[in-house]
Amino acid sequence: MGLTLAEKILKAHVVDGNFIKGEEIGLKIDQTLTQDATGTMAYIEFEAMGIDQVRTERSVAYIDHNTLQSGFENADDHRFIASVAKKHGIYYSRPGNGICHQVHLERFGAPGKTLIGSDSHTPTGGGIGMLAIGAGGLDVAVAMGGGAYYITYPKIVNVELVGKLSPWVAAKDVILELLRRISVKGGVGKIIEYTGEGVKTLSVPERATITNMGAELGATTSIFPSDDVTLTFLKAQGREDVWTSMAADDDAVYDEHIVIDLSTLEPMAACPHSPDNVKSIKEIGKMKIDQVCIGSCTNSSLLDMLKVAYILDGKTVHPDVSLAVSPGSKQVLNMMAENGALSKIIDAGARVLESACGPCIGMGQSPNSKGISLRTFNRNFEGRSGTKDGQVYLVSPEVAAASAVAGYLCDPRELGNMPEFKLPEKFTINDNMITLPASPEDAKNVEVLRGPNIKEYPKTEPLADSLTADCSLKVGDNITTDHIMPAGAKILPLRSNIPAISKHCFAVCDEQFPDRALSLGKSIIVGGTNYGQGSSREHAALAPLYLGVKAVIVKSFARIHRQNLINAGIIPLEFTNEADYDTIDLGDTLSIENFKEELMNSGVVTIKNTTKGTVFTAKCDLSGRMKDVIRCGGLLEYTKENLK
Ligand code: MIC
Ligand code: SF4
Secondary structure, rough: EOOOHHHHHHHOOHHHHOOOOOOOEEEOOOOEOOHHHHHHHHHHHHHHHHHHOOOOOEEEEEEOOOOOOOHHHEEEHHHHHHHHHHHHEEEEEOOOOOOHHHHHHOOOOOOOOOEEEEOOOHHHHHOOOOOOOOOOHHHHHHHHHHOOOOEEEEEEEEEEEOOOOOOOOOOHHHHHHHHHHHHHOOOEEEEEEEHHHHHHHHHHHHHHHHHHHHHHOEEEEEEEEEEEHHHHHHHHHHOOHHOOOOOOOEEEOEEEEEEEEHHHHHEEEEEOOOOOOOOEEEOOOOEEEEEEEEEOOOOOOOHHHHHHHHHHOOOOOOOOEEEEEOOOOOOHHHHHHHHOOHHHHOOOOEOOOOOOHHHHHHOOOOOOOOOOOOOOOOOOOOOOOOOOOOOOEEHHHHHHHHHHHEOOOOHHHHHHHOOOOOOOOOOOOOOOOOEEOOOHHHOOOOOOOOOOOOOOOOOOOOOOOOOEEEEEEEEEOOHHHHHHOOHHHHHHHHHOOHHHHHOOOOOOOOOHHHHHHHHOOEEEEOOOOOOOEEOOOHHHHHHHHOOEEEEEOOOOOOOOHHHHHOOOOOOOEEEEHHHHHHHHHOOOEEEEEOOOHHHOOOEEEEEEEEOOOEEEEOOOOOHHHHHHHHOOOOHHHHHHHHOO
16 A cells, blocks of 8 residues: 555654654654744753753754844844754744744755744644654753653644645645635644645745645645645745655545645635635735734745735835735845845835744734734734734635735736746755854853843643642633734734743633633633644643643544643643533533542543542543653653663
């Protein structure tokens, strides 16, 4: 029986476990990446492991999220990461060099390799045929130390692309179509593998847009084959030496099969407040808009910018609209300057921002009250833009630019004929903003520079025999990590200070939660389906850990967050019978008498609601390794014991 592309890469990297679907497998990781908002914690954890030099083929630390620097905190974090990187063998991409996923694709990604990154959009690398997975910072720290990265061997879904996109219909519309069809839960426990004739019609940046936003499906990762198109891209980056041809076998067997006919797609938008709330631009109609933001790791490639420049050429941004543009990398920005695209964008009245995440993570450019903002980004969760009642629509750069000029949501097909947009045969290559690490000998003399905002990893405790605690919070379905641990300009600077950031935990849902949880000492959170979707931020587990949360009982979990909870020693429980969710209220006392024993044996725990006088069960499927992690009180303690 033939193998899928994902299976080939998985198979070549399995170092632990049986290669059986649904079972936990340990993978050898070739490359890692971190960004600054998750990176400080990841490096604090790496330091705690006591390993001198990273044991990967390449590890890169990027600064792209916290670049506003409205206080000393961000700059201190940058300095800390720069010094840790220098000391431990990690390449350092300086602020200004670009968004981690864009730069990694340009300068480091390689077909057939494994990459984990402490950012949920790491699957961008799937655009060049690498198996790139988003993970918590601690998992990345372990991989940097040479430890395996564990996933449940996922189902492999084949998305067969046929036909060719019509003019002004974009790669963004392909992933929006998939989100429309299978929802933000549709990819959980699955790898999405693209095949078919339509693949050849898509350039690497277009493929990367699709794999990037596959994160919004909840998928483990997404991947395209590595073919001639990949080779052309890598050649243009001066990196053809890393190219290998990679594709599924002809007789590969997939768990699911979905066909998308590219020629039938039309421009679409994900409406507030979920990436799967997708409608066609026609269906939404001529809606007046207040803001347009173009950029983010989904749509900030040179190809995107060339299209935007073409649409804006000789025009003026509508007087009622503010347009912000953040090119994805220094390379992109530089080439826009060289080929004149930048001046067209500036001339039209765009507010050009630095090459960083910026508005995508609420770092500036929050829309006006109730403002309608079109964004080429990947997430439109409530409040993420920094304006609580902001209405964010996710669209392609083509829709964004055309609408910025029109002043209302508009279909770019109204622009008439579309020219052919081509990538250059050679990109402008200058890696001067990537600092190389010190040699292992010199590394001993490198001092790690810490600021006063950089605090330690919170204390964890080994698993207790029993647990009795109150329900400190009850939330509904599709809770995102932006609900659990909001980001934005005010809170992001606290990422290396868990006691301080914890004060904002769940602020969007219930401002009293942090104080309540702290005063209870230990407590339990109750939630609905797809709990913890979205980002990889382990802070969404570390803040609850600091606040004394011992277990989270929900209908279902998103993958990375569940792992982050386990890593933090918090027990992720799922209702055996979802109807039991309705029987619990805030403040109820829940008691699990044989907590440890049941977790370690059957994985099903019996919970007494002593307030209501009811009894129910919840399950927690744990591999043998996960049990050990939980017994130790988390992955950090476990790793200290096991990874020498
Ligand atoms: C995001 O897009 O939500 C982020 C900010 O990039 C996060 C990482 C973080 O919270 O630092 C992600 O996607 O993992
Ligand atoms: Fe940055 Fe936004 Fe991409 Fe997250 S989704 S990595 S915040 S650009």
